[in-house]
Amino acid sequence: xxxxxxxxxxxxxxxxxxxxxxxxxxxxxxxxxxxxxxxxxxxxxxxxxxxxxxxxxxxxxxxxxxxxxxxxxxxxxxxxxxxxxxxxxxxxxxxxxxxxxxxxxxxxxxxxxxxxxxxxxxxxxxxxxxxxxxxxxxxxxxxxxxxxxxxxxxxxxxxxxxxxxxxxxxxxxxxxxxxxxxxxxxxxxxxxxxxxxxxxxxxxxxxxxxxxxxxxxxxxxxxxxxxxxxxxxxxxxxxxxxxxxxxxxxxxxxxxxxxxxxxxxxxxxxxxxxxxxxxxxxxxxxxxxxxxxxxxxxxxxxxxxxxxxxxxxxxxxxxxxxxxxxxxxxxxxxxxxxxxxxxxxxxxxxxxxxxxxxxxxxxxxxxxxxxxxxxxxxxxxxxxxxxxx
Amino acid sequence: xxxxxxxxxxxxxxxxxxxxxxxxxxxxxxxxxxxxxxxxxxxxxxxxxxxxxxxxxxxxxxxxxxxxxxxxxxxxxxxxxxxxxxxxxxxxxxxxxxxxxxxxxxxxxxxxxxxxxxxxxxxxxxxxxxxxxxxxxxxxxxxxxxxxxxxxxxxxxxxxxxxxxxxxxxxxxxxxxxxxxxxxxxxxxxxxxxxxxxxxxxxxxxxxxxxxxxxxxxxxxxxxxxxxxxxxxxxxxxxxxxxxxxxxxxxxxxxxxxxxxxxxxxxxxxxxxxxxxxxxxxxxxxxxxxxxxxxxxxxxxxxxxxxxxxx
Numbered sequence: 001x002x003x004x005x006x007x008x009x010x011x012x013x014x015x016x017x018x019x020x021x022x023x024x025x026x027x028x029x030x031x032x033x034x035x036x037x038x039x040x041x042x043x044x045x046x047x048x049x050x051x052x053x054x055x056x057x058x059x060x061x062x063x064x065x066x067x068x069x070x071x072x073x074x075x076x077x078x079x080x081x082x083x084x085x086x087x088x089x090x091x092x093x094x095x096x097x098x099x100x101x102x103x104x105x106x107x108x109x110x111x112x113x114x115x116x117x118x119x120x121x122x123x124x125x126x127x128x129x130x131x132x133x134x135x136x137x138x139x140x141x142x143x144x145x146x147x148x149x150x151x152x153x154x155x156x157x158x159x160x161x162x163x164x165x166x167x168x169x170x171x172x173x174x175x176x177x178x179x180x181x182x183x184x185x186x187x188x189x190x191x192x193x194x195x196x197x198x199x200x201x202x203x204x205x206x207x208x209x210x211x212x213x214x215x216x217x218x219x220x221x222x223x224x225x226x227x228x229x230x231x232x233x234x235x236x237x238x239x240x241x242x243x244x245x246x247x248x249x250x251x252x253x254x255x256x257x258x259x260x261x262x263x264x265x266x267x268x269x270x271x272x273x274x275x276x277x278x279x280x281x282x283x284x285x286x287x288x289x290x291x292x293x294x295x296x297x298x299x300x301x302x303x304x305x306x307x308x309x310x311x312x313x314x315x316x317x318x319x320x321x322x323x324x325x326x327x328x329x330x331x332x333x334x335x336x337x338x339x340x341x342x343x344x345x346x347x348x349x350x351x352x353x354x355x356x357x358x359x360x361x362x363x364x365x366x367x368x369x370x371x372x373x374x375x376x377x378x379x380x381x382x383x384x385x386x387x388x389x
Numbered sequence: 390x391x392x393x394x395x396x397x398x399x400x401x402x403x404x405x406x407x408x409x410x411x412x413x414x415x416x417x418x419x420x421x422x423x424x425x426x427x428x429x430x431x432x433x434x435x436x437x438x439x440x441x442x443x444x445x446x447x448x449x450x451x452x453x454x455x456x457x458x459x460x461x462x463x464x465x466x467x468x469x470x471x472x473x474x475x476x477x478x479x480x481x482x483x484x485x486x487x488x489x490x491x492x493x494x495x496x497x498x499x500x501x502x503x504x505x506x507x508x509x510x511x512x513x514x515x516x517x518x519x520x521x522x523x524x525x526x527x528x529x530x531x532x533x534x535x536x537x538x539x540x541x542x543x544x545x546x547x548x549x550x551x552x553x554x555x556x557x558x559x560x561x562x563x564x565x566x567x568x569x570x571x572x573x574x575x576x577x578x579x580x581x582x583x584x585x586x587x588x589x590x591x592x593x594x595x596x597x598x599x600x601x602x603x604x605x606x607x608x609x610x611x612x613x614x615x616x617x618x619x620x621x622x623x624x625x626x627x628x629x630x631x632x633x634x635x636x637x638x639x640x641x642x643x644x645x646x647x648x649x650x651x652x653x654x655x656x657x658x659x660x661x662x663x664x665x666x667x668x669x670x671x672x673x674x675x676x677x678x679x680x681x682x683x684x685x686x687x688x689x690x691x692x693x694x695x696x697x698x699x700x
Contacts, residue, residue: 086591086595087594087595088591088594107594107599107600108591108594108595109594109595109596109597109598109599109600109603110597111595112597113595114595115592115595117588117591117592118588119586119588121586121588121589121591121592122589122592123589123592123593123607124589124611125610125611134593134596134598134606135596135597138596138597138598138602139597182592182596186597192595
């Protein structure tokens with residue numbers, strides 16, 4: 001993953017920007033272009049509270065206009081990182097650079113960032129309109145310009161007709177939209193979001209994910225999104241930084257993280273999988289020794305010693321006979337079966353009593369039923385090998 | 390194989406009191422049936438009738454029947470310069486007490502909300518201290534502090550600020566009242582401030598407001614229910630102070646409760662005393678109505694006498 005696209009990387013986003021810019025007043029577009037996404041760089045960022053370290057040396061480069069997600073379990077340091085970028089939490093050590101400029105001396109109100117808080121943090125005493133207008137008032141914009149921008153933001157989040165209501169008179173989803181509009185109304189180059197959909201039900205969350213992606217495409221702002229929900233991270237982000245215990249353990253696109261996890265933690269945090277434990281001898285990287293079984297590996301991994309083969313459910317095929325040439329396989333017994341409409345999920349028992357997961361689509365149905373024995377086979381190139389803990 | 394679980398069995402969990410929610414209404418099977426619940430109110434209603442409605446009613450009736458039926462006591466009140474002066478002075482003292490406790494109490498309550506548990510406990514203790522000491526002890530402590538050769542004057546003299554006469558003045562009374570009523574201002578303020586989500590102020594800052602402005606435009610408006618509740622309590626309570634002005638003030642600068650006492654207890658003039666009492670009652674009532682109305686307009690919810698206080 002190259003981290004050095006530079007400002008040129010934002011060109012398509014800038015081109016898309018005038019779609020949301022107001023049509024009149026020619027001078028505005030130039031200003032808006034300048035406001036398009038900023039690059040963010042974190043260098044050795046650390047936060048310690050007394051003796052406990054919340055963030056332990058985070059290095060990350062975020063491209064202008066990129067949708068970057070911090071994914072990790074609660075307490076893994078992702079929100080603390082976001083709060084350091086916003087300026088609410090001073091780093092213990094390390095640096096934050098926006099477009100190459102260090103931020104240490106800049107207080108939150110001059111960082112020119114938008115933020116959607118967990119629980120929204122709307123101003124309860126102000127109407128929807130006044131909430132969204134608040135950032136513009138702080139910037140002393142003329143009234144006509146303010147009205148224009150608030151209208152555009154209200155339209156973007158589809159809240160026309162709710163302008164005079166107070167936050168308490170809105171549903172959770174509507175409040176979320178207000179928080180979003182307030183964060184993007186002044187077209188900040190960076191938008192920070194801390195579990196913005198956490199409090200909403202699944203259906204609404206999915207609809208709003210769609211909208212967030214849509215808005216990201218339109219405004220070209222750099223999005224920094226914190227979540228513990230792996231599905232949300234996979235569907236929204238350009239890239240995901242997976243946090244564990246104050247560190248980023250892997251950065252990559254959704255596909256990279258799902259198909260090529262570099263650790264057991266990432267493999268297990270993102271999606272379901274079947275795990276086969278064994279040993280890789282230093283002189284034979286193409287084979288995993290698991291008890292009496294030798295499992296062929298692709299060989300393109302760097303793992304030696306205790307290792308785990310990670311196979312996603314849709315990569316496994318069940319067959320009555322042994323594996324075809326070129327495929328790896330282990331004998332299994334089907335223990336459980338769940339019909340999911342578009343697919344069937346089968347729980348199988350592996351040698352040694354471990355369980356595996358197989359997903360069968362319409363074209364890959366094996367016909368094996370609960371109680372049947374057979375083989376689970378896969379393409380060694382489609383399985384990831386990670387060090388065992 | 391299964392260890393004995395320290396947790397309660399899952400069954401009864403459903404009957405545990407939930408917060409305000411659709412289930413929490415009438416779920417309890419063992420309680421009195423709904424139709425008999427109003428009986429629970431009977432003791433309170435009787436107490437209020439006997440201890441409040443009857444005596445207040447008597448005072449009101451006497452104010453228009455003694456010495457004879459008619460408005461003579463009220464026309465005396467409205468035409469007697471001394472009584473009007475007393476009424477005016479009482480209102481001014483109450484207003485000043487409200488203002489002073491608010492100005493001193495607001496930063497104090499704010500400090501309580503931002504401080505750690507140890508300091509907060511100490512601050513809470515300091516504010517509740519007046520509740521735990523006898524009224525007389527507190528008032529006479531102030532006599533010792535305020536008297537002409539007392540602690541305060543000695544300190545002022547030593548600092549070269551010149552000695553002042555405080556005991557027996559309205560200023561002295563005001564100092565005493567403010568100290569005694571401080572908890573009634575600080576506690577509602579603290580309660581209102583504690584319920585403000587810190588992130589809302591952070592949101593104000595990330596939106597471009599400098600810290601002082603985020604505080605002024607976001608935190609202060611959200612603390613208004615506490616301001617209204619505290620102010621209302623301090624104002625109404627300070628209208629009725631008797632012992633403090635009697636000890637710290639002077640008869641020449643009387644407050645309404647003391648004038649009232651003189652009328653009834655010394656002159657046995659129940660009519661005029663009643664008129665003064667009604668004036669006090671009306672002032673408090675009008676104020677309660679106005680404050681509730683204003684606070685409803687400003688904050689969107691009623692700040693009654695209890696305001697943000699969860700009693």
